[in-house]
Amino acid sequence: MILNYNNKVYNIELQGKDGSYSLLVDGDKVDFPVNIISDNVFNMQIENKFVNVFATQDENNCYVFIDGDTFTFSKPKEEEKCFSSEGGLSADKEIIKPPMPGCIVKVLVQKEQKVEEGTALIIVEAMKMETSLYSTISGIVTQVNVSAGEQVDSDTVLIVVEKE
């Protein structure tokens, strides 16, 4: 099973039985005594103490809660594997998408406009909070796909900035 955490990919394999399991993380072996309480609850020994560890998942992520600490691991998506070769993530081009679904408050730049690194490009509102999205590169605005008042999904490409 492949899980992504903080932009790092981990290859995870589980082995064992009878309450004693080993975990292979990128081939590295770790042992955890565990009592399986239910599909979601695992009483695991961590640093000499047993604690309940809670886990669940949806299509995109695995979610884990340990003693007040939470971890969200993303599962690899098919499209992402292709996307990385497309150059969309390269530093020559920046694709601005909203952090979550919301409403466009104000578009601060126009097409063909020159922008510097750190220029505020657009203001998006979600859950009554305004967020400004900034350019992380200097270049030219090549696409402005939305206007003020528009509702957008988190995968909508709002603005594209390209290096000259």
Add this chain to the structure above:
Amino acid sequence: MLFSKNVNPHGLRNPSNSKKGKNLFKKILIANRSEIACRVIRACKEMGICTVAVYSTADSKALHVQTADEAVCIGPPPALQSYLNMEAVIQAAKDTGCEAIHPGYGFLAENPVFNQKVRDAGLVFIGPNPEPMELLGSKVKSRVAMIKAGVPVIPGMKSSSKVLKDFEDTAEKMGYPVLIKASAGGGGKGMRVVHKSEELQSSVEGAMRESKSAFGSDEVYLEKYIESPRHVEFQVAADNSGNAVYLFERECSIQRRHQKIIEEAPSPVMNAELRKKMGETAVKVIQTAKYNNVGTVEFLVDKNLNFYFLEVNARIQVEHPITEMTTGIDLVKLQISIATGEVLPFKQKDLRQSGHSIECRIYAEDPDNNFMPSSGKILFLKEPSGTGVRFDSGIYQGAEIPVFYDPVLAKLIVWGKDREEARSRMIIALKNTVILGVKTSIPFMLKALEHDEYINGNTFTDFIEKNLCNVELHDKSKLRAAFMASALHANLANKSKTISSKNNEIPSPWLSIGKWEIAE
């Protein structure tokens, strides 16, 4: 809750619980959603009052809809078309035969126009009269009135303005940093700290937009920014006959984005003399405004324990439970009984603060990403419990968290005999509050509560900036355990899926993990 709601350790009379109260309502509409709507519904049930919930189409399965006796859909998801739609709310109350409307907090709670419309429709508004609400709802007008009454305030603009020059002039005169505030504001919305003149224009514009969208008014003004203050507020209550009391203070200095996340009562900085002085000032404030019903007078307290009047919140506060825990008084029931015309069932000399209470607001937000609101589905929920633990919740396992509203999920409140007992109880309770599927502020609040400066009571409004900005929230040593739990869960979930489904389905990639088995 530690105390049973009717009998409390102070031997005080709580608001009428029986149907003997001659004018007690039979049916109330709650013009709100999430945890506060559920909280008000609970109080009504205890008083034998029927409840009507209202909801937008995004909330048809929300908890408040499930717990009310009746529920009425009042519009599409955007708040302006549903929870802020005055006509729809009032019509729903009339159609269902309600006698009164409880507005909760936020939405229409402090809108004097709505307040008046409710009365014009022949219904009771559970809250203050429209006149004091209008006066206090305008931070500018209330400032002027309080200056006249001799209440200390922070220096700044005397009125709101739409002319940038007015802001520039006042800022130049007082010197930066300055604070821009929405006149109608609350909860940090429409509020901006400005450190230099170049930032002033964009901040004023941003504050106006945010205020317009949150409160329907773009009036903003500017005042001197007091650095590292404490936010201390006093709970007050006044009946319709002019009796007024204060129910002591709450300290709400732990804030991010100017929004409170951890509150406590009493304030660690408070002493008997200051408490009496501030409490009496708070009563003076509400008497000056001719305020009736339950409310909160907010102050800033500087390092030398000077205090400045900020504003009055003419509503029930998010953090009201910590006052309930330390006084034994149910504030929502008190609101309802005052609205029926009953006199306060206690006098100032009868009131006592007992023990220490802390509240943590659990928001759907990502502390790793600048507290960005997070929406989604609650895939797994385990609520905390134990002595002195109260969980005021608006969620359930399977609930969807819509993007349209404030992302508050629940409030965790604890009571302890002293601050340290309350603090450790809160830490344990947070570690037993399992919410999976959306990101929450729980790991962050734990770091705050475990911080030495918090333990020492050095709680100032810049606590988070100063102490927790670069804190590593996640214990990397638990990463492997978390991987293990993910793998175990994926396998078990997968196994039950294969057992229940037919073999001809396309195998999921999880099936290929293999090489191991689960013991029965």
